[in-house]
Amino acid sequence: MMTAGPIWALGAMSGTSLDGVDTACVLTDGVTIQQFGESGYRAYSDTEQAVLRAALGQWQDGDLAAASEVVHRAHLEAMSDYDGIALAGFHGQTLAHDPRGRGTHQLGSGDDLAEALGCDVVWDFRSADVALGGEGAPLAPFFHWACARWIGATEPLCFLNLGGVGNLTWVDPTKDRPEAAGALLAFDTGPANAPINDLMMQRRGLTFDRDGALARQGRVEDGALELFLDEPFFRRMPPKSLDRDDFSLMLDLVRELGDADAAATMTGMAATAVMVGMEHCPKPPARLLVTGGGRHNPVMMQMLKAGLDCPVEPVESVGLDGDMLEAQAFAYLAVRVARGLPTSAPGTTGVAAPVGGGQISRAKPRVAAVVQQQGGEV
Template sequence: MIRALGLMSGTSLDGIDAAIIETDGEGAVRAGASLAVPYKPEERLLLRLALEAAKSWEPDEPMPEEVAEAERHLTLANALAVRALLAEAGLKPADISVIGFHGQTVLHQPERRRTVQIGLGDVLARLTGIDVVNDFRSADVAAGGHGAPLVPLYHQALAGSTGIVEPVAIINIGGVGNVTYISPDGALLAFDTGPGNALIDDWAHEHTGEPVDRDGALAAGGDVDMDVLERLMAHEFFDAPPPKSLDRFSFSPEAVRHLSPPDGAATLTAFTVEAIARGLAHIPGVPSRFVVCGGGRHNPVLMAMLSKRLQGGVLPAEDLGWRGDDVEAEAFAYLAVRSLRGLPLSLPTTTGVPEPMPGGRIHRAGSIAHD
């Protein structure tokens, strides 16, 4: 068993999730301390500027300065999150064998064999005094995979540790939505389903100044425009077979621009739910339950819509004893251990890569740790 610390910053741009687990990188998982560090407004602004700059970034061009600046700040913010978590857990850097550092996705174009998660792994290793694994997706994408989702192998380990033997669908609603289907014989199928919270968050930020539609309050006051929803669901992505993945900006809120703020929020929330339901039509079995992880499960309007659309069986991760806000951070701790052991991080049925694919880049801390 190896004690690892995972760091995750999702496309919702809400903050950094940090979690410690002990694992062998296979079926054994024990959860440790965790915490969430919300981004400061200026950090969120830097990341938004980086995302905008990355839209027009071509492979033969140097990294845009907005992206480089965000990368420096992001790395420091993650180092501070590691320090805070270690202090809370009463641990020293020497007590952690490896950090799994996801970084921040600013560009995801697997069709061009290109994906970029910013974050300076070598700098984080020096700042923390702990070995770091980052760049989890590049090998998969270079081999022809989608590079996402990467959490399914951890979902499988979690389900096994919980004693789940029946078919189950694990739905993660972050900035983008994705699903992992685990069959009774342990076979995996995973793919992105469509928009998660990103469109809803952007709409709420534009109309309320809040970074999210807190408690679904904006959507709760509106009505779903079914004509707009039908147009949104006409996107070719939804009929494509898995594996498949998305960029945060694969979908636009322009279709709801003419709606009132509450109606726009309600329609975008329904879009996320309908995308998940449409995605589940691609799985080969009938799940006995749908386990929801990620920030979307905190939105009661979204959860109520999802339960109605899937006709029950929808439960938050906590009902299984999981930490729904920490699953992805835990997953990158788990994947870091797999990377150290040379085990695959992705499979043909999770990312479309031709064969099980190891990955990750290891940065050794050496003897220097900066205070």
């Protein structure tokens, strides 16, 4: 266990949208945020995206050599340019998530990164939670609690992450610990950007609907939306989580629609899933702060504003960085793991009791440092 006091930690996140690797530094003691530091982004090339797409849905026994090489190379490049880092948090690339079945699978080795980076690396954040009966997701809520305290919030509020999948965190910032009863409620709301991105790739050969330009030209098909909302997932009580491809039926529901109407309908599905999810909040939130790539989609944001009773704002409105919040989260969680603090709780993943996840891969001492300590020459 590490000594008390804040340290600089580096977090790395590659989401199910498969756009690239976000990296960000946080000065934290694992409870409070002291300061936000540098951040960066390393995009996946079209070839790398194709390799990762081909690996989606595969488990540890699959042929993953090419995908492993992409994940390792991209993360090493993204994480190598930071100085003064005491610890790194490495999420890995989620390929499959089935908490009530085979478990959860994030591709990537913390051992390899620790050796290459020369600092301890915390990784495999989700497996312990799943093993103890939790959903293993979402994991950012403990960080959202710290963010709510950092911005000085005094009333319940929500964080909505619109990545490949949407997930919602309701936070009561008056609670003194994120694992305290009633501090957090979190769950996946439904699909968000991932199926829209898949539609754009199939129909237009593009990776996403930039600025919602295609959706803006179409209209939502109500019949397809109603069929989407018939999915049993929406009747389950939270906490609950999704795999990236659990809602692959969305593409079937819009198959007969033109490109613009299909994009508008799928954007409407993602927004409506959030509206349905908001009904589970213990108390109405004072505001909804949106993070992730979906906040850059004006059509998605307008749908949310029109359908919800609270203000809907990007997290930048309170001084946070919506492009880096998840990477920052895994920096924060890495420090919690290293200090033996829980990273999930019944209200965030449905696990029976607060649990700390994550493995720690220790960096091997540099040969030069060992020789110098012994009084030799390098």
